[in-house]
Amino acid sequence: MLAFFLPLFLLFLMIGLPVFFGLLAAPGLLLWLNDQQRDLALLYRNVYNGMDSFPLMAIPFFMLAGVLMNRGGITTRLVEFSQAMMGHFRGGLAHVNILSSMLFAGLSGSAVADTSALGSMLIPAMEKNGYSRKFSAAITAASSVIGPIIPPSGIMIIYSYVMGESVAALFLAGIIPGILVGVGLMMMTWFMAQRYDFPAATARASWGARGQASLKAFFPLMTPVIILGGILGGIFTPTEASAVAAFYALMVSLFILKSMTTRDLPKVLMEAAMTSSVVLLLVGAAMAFKTVVSLSHAPEILAAWILSLSENPLILLFLINLLLFVVGMFP
Structure with missing residues (x-):
């Protein structure tokens, strides 16, 4: 699933859709196409849970x-x-x-x-x-x-x-x-x-x-x-x-x-x-997106891929900032 919803999320950003829409629509669309309605309900429930915080x-x-x-x-x-x-x-x-x-x-x-x-x-x-x-x-x-x-x-x-x-x-x-x-x-x-x-x-x-x-x-x-x-x-x-x-x-x-x-x-x-x-809707959508990413084991996959490029922390920091620089080009 990771190979599909991350490019789909980036596509939504590049065509100018709101960020919160991309955070929810990309995983939501794939869950719906895969007939995973139960996980789809959990995704949108996490939007509320992400905003339900005293801080x-x-x-x-x-x-x-x-x-x-x-x-x-x-x-x-x-x-x-x-x-x-x-x-x-x-x-x-x-x-x-x-x-x-x-x-x-x-x-x-x-x-x-x-x-x-x-x-x-x-x-x-x-x-x-x-x-x-x-x-x-x-x-x-x-x-x-x-x-x-x-x-x-x-x-x-x-x-x-x-x-x-x-x-x-x-x-x-x-x-x-x-x-x-x-x-x-x-x-x-x-x-x-x-x-x-x-x-x-x-x-x-x-x-x-x-x-x-x-x-x-x-x-x-x-x-x-x-x-x-x-x-x-x-x-x-x-x-x-x-x-x-x-x-x-x-x-x-x-x-x-x-x-x-x-x-x-x-x-x-x-x-x-x-x-x-x-702001709060963006936070809630990000928390829901994080849940889907965690369920797809994306952090482990990305960490293994990044470490395969280099184990030098300075180079890794440079690559992360380069990625953020590119992503930041899309308002």
């Missing part, structure tokens, strides 16, 4: 926190803070884009939320400031990958659930790499700004203006401090931290900044539910 409850809460902050105008305050700090550099808006992504990553932990929140605001501003649409979109997409690295990260929550690792340890390990990615993007932007003569976004802000921007962004910037401080201090679990983050974002938007009303809540909840459902 995974953190994902919709973190998504909700990100949507609340975006709707509450908190994203705008982060951009204004970034612009006050880095807008005077050559290529200033590109640096603002990257720094805003780093800050927003500490609120939502999602590349999709980062792109949708910042892209709609910064891409038109960058075009108006003389940047090409291609560069504006590219720097927004590239900086959005910081979202799943800097905690709270939805990908890290899923990884900890599947592999049995500590969420707190993963969150702590993601801080430095996320900052390094952001600094690396800023260095690349600086070199490109010198070569292509990118403009500065604004004049150098005074210390008073920077202080005012910092005060406006104080409550949003406290979100990752509360999340990481609570988790690492043993005050609450990562799942409880996600609920605290959502509650904190709601209180800040409704009562402190007063940038959102209760009439906005249905739209906020709907948007968060739609985004969360995509």
